[in-house]
Amino acid sequence: AQSVTQLDSQVPVFEEAPVELRCNYSSSVSVYLFWYVQYPNQGLQLLLKYLSGSTLVKGINGFEAEFNKSQTSFHLRKPSVHISDTAEYFCAVRGPGGYQKVTFGIGTKLQVIP
Amino acid sequence: NAGVTQTPKFQVLKTGQSMTLQCAQDMNHEYMSWYRQDPGMGLRLIHYSVGAGITDQGEVPNGYNVSRSTTEDFPLRLLSAAPSQTSVYFCASSYAGQVEPYEQYFGPGTRLTVT
Numbered sequence: 544a545q546s547v548t549q550l551d552s553q554v555p556v557f558e559e560a561p562v563e564l565r566c567n568y569s570s571s572v573s574v575y576l577f578w579y580v581q582y583p584n585q586g587l588q589l590l591l592k593y594l595s596g597s598t599l600v601k602g603i604n605g606f607e608a609e610f611n612k613s614q615t616s617f618h619l620r621k622p623s624v625h626i627s628d629t630a631e632y633f634c635a636v637r638g639p640g641g642y643q644k645v646t647f648g649i650g651t652k653l654q655v656i657p
Numbered sequence: 658n659a660g661v662t663q664t665p666k667f668q669v670l671k672t673g674q675s676m677t678l679q680c681a682q683d684m685n686h687e688y689m690s691w692y693r694q695d696p697g698m699g700l701r702l703i704h705y706s707v708g709a710g711i712t713d714q715g716e717v718p719n720g721y722n723v724s725r726s727t728t729e730d731f732p733l734r735l736l737s738a739a740p741s742q743t744s745v746y747f748c749a750s751s752y753a754g755q756v757e758p759y760e761q762y763f764g765p766g767t768r769l770t771v772t
Contacts, residue, residue: 552697577760579763585766586661586747586749586765586766587700587747587749587763589760592760633700644702644715645702645761647692647701648699649698
């Protein structure tokens with residue numbers, strides 16, 4: 544079984560400040576990791592994903608995430624946030640091989656303060 | 658491409674009523690799924706399908722039925738609505754990658770209230 548923990552339910556941050564949204568996962572096998580973003584009243588869209596290779600993954604809108612196997616973490620970072628980054632962010636994990644279900648975290652609401 | 662479309666956007670039902678939430682995709686994706694989103698609980702998988710004629714249960718399937726007669730459509734049926742089914746429902750689709758997982762594409766959601 545796999546699980547995802549997003550440690551912060553809400554993160555307020557001032558515009559142009561850096562932000563880190565934390566995600567830890569639990570799995571007995573190797574996993575694929577994702578970050579999705581949900582803007583108000585919309586569906587989710589993919590920000591970035593880690594499949595293999597380099598542990599630093601770059602995504603859209605200036606976001607990046609680092610896979611840390613020893614700490615079972617996949618934290619999302621942005622060096623300077625904008626008002627338009629206000630949204631809910633979901634970390635997700637999927638197991639290897641064939642079709643596997645995706646498990647989502649409970650989400651972190653990022654509020655960018657002008 | 659329209660991507661993943663869902664209808665209706667909003668719905669209010671009385672307890673005991675039934676209804677069908679529609680989902681369609683035009684990307685020829687094999688895999689489709691239904692999630693419900695509730696505050697503080699993230700997204701929970703209700704049912705999914707890996708191809709026409711093949712469906713399976715997710716983690717919260719009770720009270721819901723699905724069928725997949727075509728690649729494009731994956732309707733979700735509420736058999737007898739209950740207030741506990743008040744939620745936002747998302748449909749998603751993706752290619753069914755055997756080696757590398759493909760991203761899921763989400764519809765805009767259906768906001769359902771059961772009174």
